[in-house]
Amino acid sequence: MSTWFRLNSPAVVxxxxxxxxxxxxxxxxxxxxxxxxSSLAWNALLASGSRAAFAASAGNAPELVASVxxxxxxxxxxxxxxxxxxxxxxxxxxxxxxxSLESFSDLEDILGLDPIHEADPDKGWxxxxx
Amino acid sequence: xxxxxxxxxxxxxxxxxGSRSVSDLIEATRTLGxxxxxxxxxxxxxxxxxxxxxxxxxxxxxxxxxxxxxSALSRLGAPLIYFAHDIHELRMAEKGRLGVGDISLTxxxxxALNAQRARAMRLVEDFCFTHADLxxxxxxxxxxxxxxxxxxxxxxxxxxxxxxxxxHAGLAExxxxxxxxxxxxxxxxxxxxxxxxxxxxxxxxxxxxELVIIGDWTVPTITSLMEPAxxxxxxxxxxxxxxxxTGRLPAAEVDVIMRTALVxxxxxxxxxxxxxxxxxxxxxxxxxxxxxxxxxxHTQVEDAIDGSFAGVRVADTLADWVVALxxxxxxxxxxxxxxxxxxxxxxxxxxxxxxxxxxxVQQIFSRWNERS
Numbered sequence: 060m061s062t063w064f065r066l067n068s069p070a071v072v073x074x075x076x077x078x079x080x081x082x083x084x085x086x087x088x089x090x091x092x093x094x095x096x097s098s099l100a101w102n103a104l105l106a107s108g109s110r111a112a113f114a115a116s117a118g119n120a121p122e123l124v125a126s127v128x129x130x131x132x133x134x135x136x137x138x139x140x141x142x143x144x145x146x147x148x149x150x151x152x153x154x155x156x157x158x159s160l161e162s163f164s165d166l167e168d169i170l171g172l173d174p175i176h177e178a179d180p181d182k183g184w185x186x187x188x189x
Numbered sequence: 190x191x192x193x194x195x196x197x198x199x200x201x202x203x204x205x206x207g208s209r210s211v212s213d214l215i216e217a218t219r220t221l222g223x224x225x226x227x228x229x230x231x232x233x234x235x236x237x238x239x240x241x242x243x244x245x246x247x248x249x250x251x252x253x254x255x256x257x258x259x260s261a262l263s264r265l266g267a268p269l270i271y272f273a274h275d276i277h278e279l280r281m282a283e284k285g286r287l288g289v290g291d292i293s294l295t296x297x298x299x300x301a302l303n304a305q306r307a308r309a310m311r312l313v314e315d316f317c318f319t320h321a322d323l324x325x326x327x328x329x330x331x332x333x334x335x336x337x338x339x340x341x342x343x344x345x346x347x348x349x350x351x352x353x354x355x356x357h358a359g360l361a362e363x364x365x366x367x368x369x370x371x372x373x374x375x376x377x378x379x380x381x382x383x384x385x386x387x388x389x390x391x392x393x394x395x396x397x398x399e400l401v402i403i404g405d406w407t408v409p410t411i412t413s414l415m416e417p418a419x420x421x422x423x424x425x426x427x428x429x430x431x432x433x434x435t436g437r438l439p440a441a442e443v444d445v446i447m448r449t450a451l452v453x454x455x456x457x458x459x460x461x462x463x464x465x466x467x468x469x470x471x472x473x474x475x476x477x478x479x480x481x482x483x484x485x486x487h488t489q490v491e492d493a494i495d496g497s498f499a500g501v502r503v504a505d506t507l508a509d510w511v512v513a514l515x516x517x518x519x520x521x522x523x524x525x526x527x528x529x530x531x532x533x534x535x536x537x538x539x540x541x542x543x544x545x546x547x548x549x550v551q552q553i554f555s556r557w558n559e560r561s
Contacts, residue, residue: 072315
């Protein structure tokens with residue numbers, strides 16, 4: 060069975076507005092911003108059940124096809140999405156206009172708390188950071 | 190009943206207000222006869238120990254810990270109580286409104302960044318409110334705020350502190366001393382102390398013997414104000430000669446300073462939740478000058494006792510602060526000083542003493558106690 064990706068729930072939550080999307084990894088404390096164009100890609104990725112469906116939803120735009128791996132790589136590196144089995148789900152049509160993931164770590168002091176916690180950012184508590 | 194209390198690190202009963210509230214909760218729970226296991230997130234293997242202990246209820250302090258530990262803790266099968274210290278997002282939004290931020294950023298950039306942080310924080314806190322079996326917040330206004338956002342969420346107020354009152358030495362033995370208590374780790378404290386030293390104190394210092402600031406303070410924005418005047422900072426240190434930083438002190442030494450002081454100060458220009466420092470002053474019989482943020486959550490009960498805020502002069506502008514401090518420093522107002530001192534202490538005894546706190550904790554746990 061081929062692999063696609065889904066939101067890393069419940070560790071990741073996000074809020075989409077007309078202008079952008081804010082995503083937060085509750086385990087690492089890092090949060091991210093996607094501009095309007097990147098938000099379209101994010102929404103389509105989550106709504107698609109396979110790589111083929113994701114590309115097809117953007118009309119198989121060559122720029123998208125060429126950048127799917129780097130997009131997936133950026134999102135998986137931050138544990139925002141995780142591998143899942145393929146499904147038949149299809150996303151609504153959209154136009155690819157680039158993808159960039161802005162990363163912020165300025166909430167870590169509040170979420171990490173007063174004593175800096177030593178949990179592994181990938182595995183979460185109670186696994187210790189190496 | 191076995192109650193587990195989870196914190197992100199060691200609980201410092203003399204540290205920040207959040208740690209103190211957790212410490213007070215643990216003490217009240219034990220006094221009520223429950224077994225308490227304190228779980229420190231930073232200790233590897235803590236969850237395994239918790240699972241073996243099989244708690245009836247798990248209390249999780251702070252949004253960061255609740256949200257990242259939720260998956261692991263929910264597998265225990267015990268109800269999860271989110272012990273929220275305040276609504277952080279509201280504090281951040283207020284900070285953004287005030288334009289407080291990184292000094293390297295322009296006002297607009299700082300405001301936008303604060304708004305973005307507040308939005309991310311709201312995501313975290315909404316997760317906590319909607320996933321906890323019960324959320325505890327210190328003020329009624331915060332409970333209303335969360336219920337308005339999430340009608341299905343189970344949210345209640347828990348009196349946040351258990352404060353013992355301390356007898357004041359009396360006006361005749363009072364030094365003309367003003368006191369601020371609080372450390373630099375809490376952002377509103379940093380802004381408040383900077384405002385106090387830069388704008389307020391230079392205008393009233395001649396009316397007082399000294400200003401004592403209790404807590405850990407090493408941030409350059411504050412310490413640079415205390416440096417001798419230089420060509421780069423010609424006004425540095427002006428009118429701040431009678432300011433004394435004590436560092437963090439044991440409770441007994443804090444008591445000595447407070448019970449012989451004239452006034453407590455809460456110059457907080459943003460924030461959310463209950464302010465321990467204001468209650469601390471009142472518990473020591475100290476009339477207090479505070480912004481509206483310093484008396485958040487006090488309103489209704491105090492209205493009934495004092496006609497305003499018991500023991501507190503509320504001042505939100507620089508001009509109001511100067512007038513309030515000069516009036517309190519005026520010995521001709523001895524009767525008013527005593528009235529404020531007594532009213533503030535009576536308020537803390539009735540609302541934030543160990544007994545009302547214990548009763549509130551008992552009420553929270555009683556729903557599960559019957560089943561255990």
